[in-house]
Amino acid sequence: MLIDSHCHLDFDSLAGDLDGVMARAAEAGVAGMVTISTRVENFSTYVALSExxxxxxxxxxxxxxxxxxxxxxASEDLIRLSAHPKCVAIGEAGLDYHYDNSPRDAQTEGFRRHIAAARATGLPLVIHSREADDDMARILEEETEQGAFPFVLHCFSSGADLARRGLALGGYVSFSGIVTFRNAEEIRAVAEFVPADRYLVETDAPYLAPVPHRGKPNEPAFVRHTAERLAEVRGMEFEALARESTANFARLFSKTGLA
Incomplete structure (x- = not known):
C-alpha cells in the first residue's frame, strides 16, 4: 500500500473526475492521500474533499x-482551523524564488507564521522550497532554536546541503515524479542517502507527472511509478519501499490514525 502525501484534488484537472481519480488510485494500490492547501480562504473546499x-x-x-x-x-487562525478532524498538516508554505510571485519579505513572514502554527499544534509543516536553499535552511535552523517542529521538504528539488540540514533538524524529505526524470541525477543522489525512516512519496498532482506519463496531468495513482523508481535508486524491493514509506507517513502525519 502507498500513500500520496501531497496532491491537489481541488485543481480543475482532478476535480472534474474525482470518482475516476479515486478508483484509479485504489487500483494502483494507493490507499490514501492528502489534498494540500494553497490558500486558507479555500479551506472549506479542502475540508469538503476530505469529508x-x-x-x-x-x-x-x-x-x-x-x-x-x-x-x-495569523498563526492563531491556522491553529484554529487545523483543529478540524480531517486536517492533518499545516501548509504548504515556504519560499519560492524561481517565480517570485509574492514579495520575498511576505513569503518569509508567512512562512514563519506557519512554523509557529506547526510548533503549537504538533502537526507537520509541509514546506515548499524552490531556488531558496540558503534562506530556507537558515530559517529552519533559526526557528528550531526557538523550539522544534515537525516538517517535510515536499517535492524535493533542492541541493543535497538543504536535505542534510533539514534532516539534521529532524525533518523528512518527500520525493515526487521528478525522481523519474532523465536529468534528475542530483535528486536521485539525495534519495540514496535519506535515512530509511525519513522519506515519503508524493505526486504533487496535477503537476510533475512521472515517467511514463510525462506531459499528462498527474494524479495520485501515478505515485506508484515514483515509488518504483525510488525503490530502484535505494536498492530495495518495491513492496519493502511501499511499507517503509507508508510507515513514515503514518508517523509524521499521526493525526490520520494510520500509525
Missing amino acids: RFANVWCSVGTHPHNAHEELHI
Missing part, C-alpha cells in the same frame, strides 16, 4: 505564491 472520501485528508496553509494575499491570516 467526501474516508481516505483523503487535508492541510491548511498559504502557498508562497499567495503569501502577500493572505498576510491577514
